[in-house]
Amino acid sequence: MTMIPGLGIAKGMFLTLRRLFEPKATIRYPEVAADIPPRFRGRLQLLYDEYGNLKCETCFQCAQACPIECIDMGGFDTKGRYHVHWGPAETYGERREESALRRSGRPVPDAGYAHYPEIDTAAVDQILLEHDHDPARMLEILEATQLAYGHLPVAAMKRISFATGAWYAQIYGTATSYGHFRFRADDVEAGSDYLTALGGSLGGAPSERPRIH
Amino acid sequence: MTAAARGWDRLNLFGKALVIIVPIFVVVTFTAILAAILVLPIVVDVAAANLPIVRFFVAVTAILLVTIPTAFIVGYLELKVLAFMQTRIGPDRTSPFGSLQAVFHGFKMLIKEDFLPTRADAIVFTWAPVVVFLASIMTFLVVPFAPGFYGQDMNIGLLYVFAVGGLTVVGLLMGGWSSFNKYSLLGGLRSAAQMVSYEIPLTLSVVGLILLAGSMSLVTLVEQQSGSFLDWYVLQQPLGALIFAVAATAEANRAPFDLTEADSEIVAGFATEYSGMRFGFFYFAEYVNVFIISALFVTFFLGGWTAPFDWPWPVSGDINLGQLGVGLLLAALAIPLIGTLLFAAPFAVSRRRMPLWQALVIGFLLFNVVAVIVISLWAFISFEWVVGLFWFMGKTYTLVFTFIWLRGTLPRVRIDQLMGFAWKWLLPVALINLFATAAALVVVGK
Numbered sequence: 001m002t003m004i005p006g007l008g009i010a011k012g013m014f015l016t017l018r019r020l021f022e023p024k025a026t027i028r029y030p031e032v033a034a035d036i037p038p039r040f041r042g043r044l045q046l047l048y049d050e051y052g053n054l055k056c057e058t059c060f061q062c063a064q065a066c067p068i069e070c071i072d073m074g075g076f077d078t079k080g081r082y083h084v085h086w087g088p089a090e091t092y093g094e095r096r097e098e099s100a101l102r103r104s105g106r107p108v109p110d111a112g113y114a115h116y117p118e119i120d121t122a123a124v125d126q127i128l129l130e131h132d133h134d135p136a137r138m139l140e141i142l143e144a145t146q147l148a149y150g151h152l153p154v155a156a157m158k159r160i161s162f163a164t165g166a167w168y169a170q171i172y173g174t175a176t177s178y179g180h181f182r183f184r185a186d187d188v189e190a191g192s193d194y195l196t197a198l199g200g201s202l203g204g205a206p207s208e209r210p211r212i213h
Numbered sequence: 214m215t216a217a218a219r220g221w222d223r224l225n226l227f228g229k230a231l232v233i234i235v236p237i238f239v240v241v242t243f244t245a246i247l248a249a250i251l252v253l254p255i256v257v258d259v260a261a262a263n264l265p266i267v268r269f270f271v272a273v274t275a276i277l278l279v280t281i282p283t284a285f286i287v288g289y290l291e292l293k294v295l296a297f298m299q300t301r302i303g304p305d306r307t308s309p310f311g312s313l314q315a316v317f318h319g320f321k322m323l324i325k326e327d328f329l330p331t332r333a334d335a336i337v338f339t340w341a342p343v344v345v346f347l348a349s350i351m352t353f354l355v356v357p358f359a360p361g362f363y364g365q366d367m368n369i370g371l372l373y374v375f376a377v378g379g380l381t382v383v384g385l386l387m388g389g390w391s392s393f394n395k396y397s398l399l400g401g402l403r404s405a406a407q408m409v410s411y412e413i414p415l416t417l418s419v420v421g422l423i424l425l426a427g428s429m430s431l432v433t434l435v436e437q438q439s440g441s442f443l444d445w446y447v448l449q450q451p452l453g454a455l456i457f458a459v460a461a462t463a464e465a466n467r468a469p470f471d472l473t474e475a476d477s478e479i480v481a482g483f484a485t486e487y488s489g490m491r492f493g494f495f496y497f498a499e500y501v502n503v504f505i506i507s508a509l510f511v512t513f514f515l516g517g518w519t520a521p522f523d524w525p526w527p528v529s530g531d532i533n534l535g536q537l538g539v540g541l542l543l544a545a546l547a548i549p550l551i552g553t554l555l556f557a558a559p560f561a562v563s564r565r566r567m568p569l570w571q572a573l574v575i576g577f578l579l580f581n582v583v584a585v586i587v588i589s590l591w592a593f594i595s596f597e598w599v600v601g602l603f604w605f606m607g608k609t610y611t612l613v614f615t616f617i618w619l620r621g622t623l624p625r626v627r628i629d630q631l632m633g634f635a636w637k638w639l640l641p642v643a644l645i646n647l648f649a650t651a652a653a654l655v656v657v658g659k
Contacts (some may be wrong), residue, residue, distance in 0.1 A: 009623065012622045012623065013618065013619075013622050015622070016298045016621045016622045017298075017618070020294070020297045020298050022300055023300070024297070024301060025301065026300075026301050026302040028302070028305075
């Protein structure tokens with residue numbers, strides 16, 4: 001029977017004709033929602049607490065319970081000591097460093113990774129005591145600190161942040177928005193030579209005023 | 214502030230619209246009546262003196278106007294039928310049952326950027342879609358839709374159909390060559406090869422018809438088939454009909470021979486660089502082509518406008534509405550109003566909670582449906598050409614459905630299979646069909 005030419009075409013035509021009258025599989029979404037299996041959980045997502053930290057403690061209970069073994073997780077234990085991993089061995093390795101240069105193992109100078117130098121915090125503690133640890137008097141505190149150390153060391157600003165409760169970023173931002181603060185011992189006031197020269201050429205002197213960097 | 218400005222400010226939006234529209238209507242009406250009195254007699258005289266030219270212009274305008282809804286209907290049918298064959302619903306968002314989907318596709322094409330590639334041949338690039346489109350719709354000029362309802366009854370109609378249809382190749386090559394893109398050029402060459410190959414069996418398949426009918430006029434062809442379906446040429450030329458169907462499918466670039474722009478495989482063949490409405494015209498031409506090959510098949514093999522059997526209730530009457538005189542005008546004014554109120558009444562009475570305007574809207578729609586049915590019935594029994602058009606369109610759209618059905622069923626052939634089939638099978642079979650027809654005619658001694 002298979003030797004009859006055109007039989008396959010006829011069969012196919014009748015198949016499509018039958019499909020024409022079959023009930024349709026389309027679900028008209030906004031009006032009709034599809035039936036979702038009762039154990040469907042949607043996309044897996046880790047939750048954050050109110051401080052912005054991951055609530056996940058890397059206990060692997062979810063990975064153990066996952067019936068289709070789709071959870072594959074890695075991280076550090078709660079003491080931050082050991083790297084732990086659940087699931088099959090990583091093919092590509094977990095990527096902890098974004099820079100390919102640093103991943104290659106060579107030493108790369110990075111100012112952001114260098115630790116700030118320690119200082120003797122007795123002077124800044126005394127200044128904070130005098131100003132009642134009040135973050136509202138931040139400008140006075142910073143000026144007194146500069147007077148005591150000659151510049152504003154990072155350690156001093158960290159100490160001020162810790163004692164007053166103001167965020168370090170806010171203190172640093174406050175300090176950098178004024179022109180008369182210096183952040184390194186060898187730092188001169190930014191652009192002061194140029195401003196003096198400019199003022200001299202115009203027949204005057206630059207005025208003292210806050211500048212925005 | 215003048216009195217006129219104060220008065221204008223006191224009007225609401227509707228009033229302002231009326232104040233603008235009513236004078237325009239008055240002026241237009243006045244001008245129209247003046248023109249009818251002064252200019253119309255001259256125009257009628259000139260037109261009567263040059264009747265063939267007038268007939269040509271009317272036919273061309275009608276064809277241009279008719280092709281647009283035709284392409285939209287065929288495009289919508291394709292979307293919907295293909296969807297149903299794949300157990301989908303298809304378009305149903307844009308309008309009732311998605312019926313305006315193809316129209317919105319057209320609007321989308323209009324909105325898009327009309328892009329011209331760098332170093333493309335701008336003139337040829339612009340005219341290629343026009344040539345393709347014209348080659349498709351010029352066939353309409355000789356298609357006999359109904360008795361007395363055709364653009365021109367040429368005595369070389371059949372030759373004209375194939376000559377004009379062959380122009381499509383020129384358009385495709387123009388598009389492929391002028392795009393300044395090697396893929397477009399390859400696509401154009403490929404479609405040219407395909408269409409030229411299939412043109413030969415396509416033309417040979419209807420030579421048998423010419424021998425049988427003794428004429429190349431399409432109207433004569435249809436008239437020779439009048440009677441019942443036993444007189445249709447498909448029964449005398451089954452092989453010819455089969456060859457014509459296959460070759461015409463390839464000629465119109467339809468599945469399973471749609472290698473020209475094979476949506477799922479290559480970018481777009483000759484139309485790779487086309488965008489906007491220029492691309493839209495290629496698509497337009499494709500859908501018009503589907504209608505045309507169906508219409509030609511109906512004309513050649515399925516008896517054109519003739520009914521497939523003797524109509525058991527030969528109703529025909531001559532209801533001359535002109536007898537009513539002024540009454541006709543009054544009826545035209547009063548019947549829609551009365552009909553709307555009549556159909557709205559049951560809803561307004563039986564459903565208390567339905568607002569009156571809803572009942573009126575339903576009444577108006579129902580009245581429209583009934584009026585269209587009544588008018589169609591009146592036209593059907595009064596005019597012979599309406600009956601012919603009914604049968605012709607019925608057969609043609611059945612064939613259009615068949616072509617879409619084929620597209621939904623058959624997988625696309627390979628280019629070597631396509632060419633091999635044309636030259637190794639279709640051409641010899643078409644020649645055999647021609648010789649057999651000729652020999653049979655000699656034996657019968659017709």
